[in-house]
Amino acid sequence: MISKNASNKISRRNWLRGVAITATSAVLLPSFLTGCIENDDIPPVFGSTPPLTPAEFDLYSQAAENLIRMRKWNDNLFTFTGNYEDRVWSYLKGGEEPTNWTEIFVKIFTEIGLGILEAGLEEFPGLGPAIATTAKQVEKWELGEKAERGVDAAFGGFKAGYDDMMKEVSDNLLLLASSGTDNNFPYLQEAFKNGDIEFNGKKYSLKDLAQNRFPADDVTADLAQFEALRNAAFVRFKKYIWNAMIIQAGNMTYHHLGSHEAGFNEGGANGYVRDNYYNQEAYVGSYIRGTYNGPFDAYTFEEFYFEFDGKKLSADAAKELFIDTTPGHIIHPDKNGNPTTGLWPRDYVYKQFHKEKPDFFGYNDVSKDEFGHGSVGNRYLDFDESANNYVFTGGDFSELTNLG
Numbered sequence: 001m002i003s004k005n006a007s008n009k010i011s012r013r014n015w016l017r018g019v020a021i022t023a024t025s026a027v028l029l030p031s032f033l034t035g036c037i038e039n040d041d042i043p044p045v046f047g048s049t050p051p052l053t054p055a056e057f058d059l060y061s062q063a064a065e066n067l068i069r070m071r072k073w074n075d076n077l078f079t080f081t082g083n084y085e086d087r088v089w090s091y092l093k094g095g096e097e098p099t100n101w102t103e104i105f106v107k108i109f110t111e112i113g114l115g116i117l118e119a120g121l122e123e124f125p126g127l128g129p130a131i132a133t134t135a136k137q138v139e140k141w142e143l144g145e146k147a148e149r150g151v152d153a154a155f156g157g158f159k160a161g162y163d164d165m166m167k168e169v170s171d172n173l174l175l176l177a178s179s180g181t182d183n184n185f186p187y188l189q190e191a192f193k194n195g196d197i198e199f200n201g202k203k204y205s206l207k208d209l210a211q212n213r214f215p216a217d218d219v220t221a222d223l224a225q226f227e228a229l230r231n232a233a234f235v236r237f238k239k240y241i242w243n244a245m246i247i248q249a250g251n252m253t254y255h256h257l258g259s260h261e262a263g264f265n266e267g268g269a270n271g272y273v274r275d276n277y278y279n280q281e282a283y284v285g286s287y288i289r290g291t292y293n294g295p296f297d298a299y300t301f302e303e304f305y306f307e308f309d310g311k312k313l314s315a316d317a318a319k320e321l322f323i324d325t326t327p328g329h330i331i332h333p334d335k336n337g338n339p340t341t342g343l344w345p346r347d348y349v350y351k352q353f354h355k356e357k358p359d360f361f362g363y364n365d366v367s368k369d370e371f372g373h374g375s376v377g378n379r380y381l382d383f384d385e386s387a388n389n390y391v392f393t394g395g396d397f398s399e400l401t402n403l404g
Contacts, residue, residue, distance in 0.1 A: 052184050060185040062210035064177035069214040070130040071173035076217060077116070077230050078166045081237045085159050088241055091317040092249070092308045108397055109161045112240045113138035113169065115396065118200065119236035120229050127229070129209035132199030133191065137172040141165045158244070239343050242321060243395040246353040250306040250313075254361070257301040262292065262379050269299050269366040269382035270326045277303075278325040285318035287350040288326075289363035292380045299382070302363045304350055322346045327384070328368035347387070356402045357392035364388065 052060060117131045117138070141164075180186045188206070196203035215222035215229065260272065267275065269290055277283040283303065290301040306313045323342035324330050332341045347365055351358065364383040394401035 051182070057183065059206060059210045060188055061179075063188060063206055064179065064185060066130050066209055066212070066214045067133065067173050067177040069216050070134055071170055071177070072217055073214065073226065073230065074134065074166070074173065075170055077233055077237075078163075078170070080230065080234050081166075082159075082163065084234075084238060085162070085241065088245060091314055091320065092245065092311075108240075108244055108400065109165045110138055110141060111397070112162065112237065113141070113165055115240060116233040116236050119232045121200065123229055123232040124225065126212050127214055128199065128202060129197075129204040129212050130214045132197045132202075132204045133176070133209060134169065134173060135199045136191070136197060137169045137176075138165065140172070141168050158241070235343075238320075240396060242343065243353060243397055244400065246306060246349065247355060247394060247397060247400045249308055250353065251308070252304055252306050252350070252354065252358060255303040255305070257288070257303050259293065259296070259298040259300045262297050262299050262382070268369060268379070270329070270369060272299060273301070273366055274325050274329060277301075281315045284315040285313035285321075287346055289360055289365060290383060291363055292383055294380065297379070300363075302361070304360065306350075321349060326366050326368075327387075351390060352393060352395045354392075354394070354401065360388070 114135055117135050121128055121131050176187045176191060178185070178187060191197070192206045196205045198204075215226040217223070217226050257277075260276075262269075262272075269292070273288045273290075277286070277288050286303045286305040288301055288303055290299050292298070293300060319341065321343055322331065322345070323339035324345050327345070327347060330337065330339045332339065334340050364385050365387040367382050367384045369381070392401075392403070394403060
């Protein structure tokens with residue numbers, strides 16, 4: 001039976017300890033994909049499905065086993081994303097209850113869900129059939145929820161919306177995998193009744209779902225792939241939640257840092273900013289831009305920074321967000337120079353995560369050249385005007401901007 005009594009009010013930890021849906025002889029409307037309904041409201045929809053041949057039964061059984069493994073991966077990922085939600089809240093609000101957070105639209109939850117699956121597909125293309133089937137559950141969630149209600153104007157609303165979606169996807173995967181009382185897998189038959197399932201421009205059949213094994217968390221040989229898949233999806237989630245939170249709740253402001261004689265710094269503007277600002281906790285989360293004043297051989301710097309309910313972006317949040325200090329200077333590179341911490345270049349966050357393209361009042365990015373440009377006549381090259389010629393997108397959520 002499927003009941004509202006097993007509702008979305010159940011806490012994350014409770015439902016992860018034991019979501020149990022037992023399919024009965026009752027057959028469901030497609031609305032089972034968009035939410036839970038009372039047993040008394042369930043009319044027939046599939047009709048009498050014919051018995052499966054032994055070969056068909058094996059095919060459906062293998063497909064169902066893959067969906068069960070996919071569901072376990074989804075639930076495992078959910079524990080990580082749930083804890084990370086709390087972490088972001090703590091970084092932005094210091095554990096306090098939000099007070100002035102603007103609306104977050106329901107639509108982005110489905111984009112987040114689909115984007116997480118896309119990250120998994122990029123990591124292991126062979127998992128396409130299970131991921132495509134799961135993507136359909138995410139899309140059905142949007143169809144059921146978007147028309148009915150918005151989301152609370154608070155971070156807690158983001159948690160509630162995302163958690164609701166992940167729970168329903170988990171429940172629906174379990175239901176899809178049910179063999180039913182007649183052992184004919186009625187829900188899988190319904191899912192594939194119109195043929196292949198399409199995701200990201202590629203179609204997948206029931207046979208594809210059965211034959212492309214999803215990794216299991218309890219099989220030693222699968223653990224590396226299982227973890228890599230989860231980590232790829234988790235990083236994508238981190239990017240999505242920060243992107244949404246900064247656009248919706250962040251306020252970029254600025255502070256004049258004054259002028260400084262340029263000739264005393266061999267590293268140019270790039271080196272000056274790193275040596276005198278980004279190594280101080282007060283500026284770890286800031287974005288420093290500037291200009292060169294030739295007649296006075298001086299740099300003039302301006303600090304731009306995000307605030308959340310009047311609280312400046314913290315050093316801890318900055319460590320989570322930024323892969324670099326100044327352009328081209330990675331904070332924690334590996335042996336090949338690739339970043340091992342952070343999510344984006346600093347300038348990307350400050351240029352993109354707004355409702356409209358920001359105005360930096362004539363101040364420019366410092367040049368990537370860490371050695372400066374020597375003579376007075378060339379020091380204007382310590383700032384990169386060309387970096388202002390970028391396309392504003394809002395990151396992954398243009399619909400949260402004035403572009404949407």
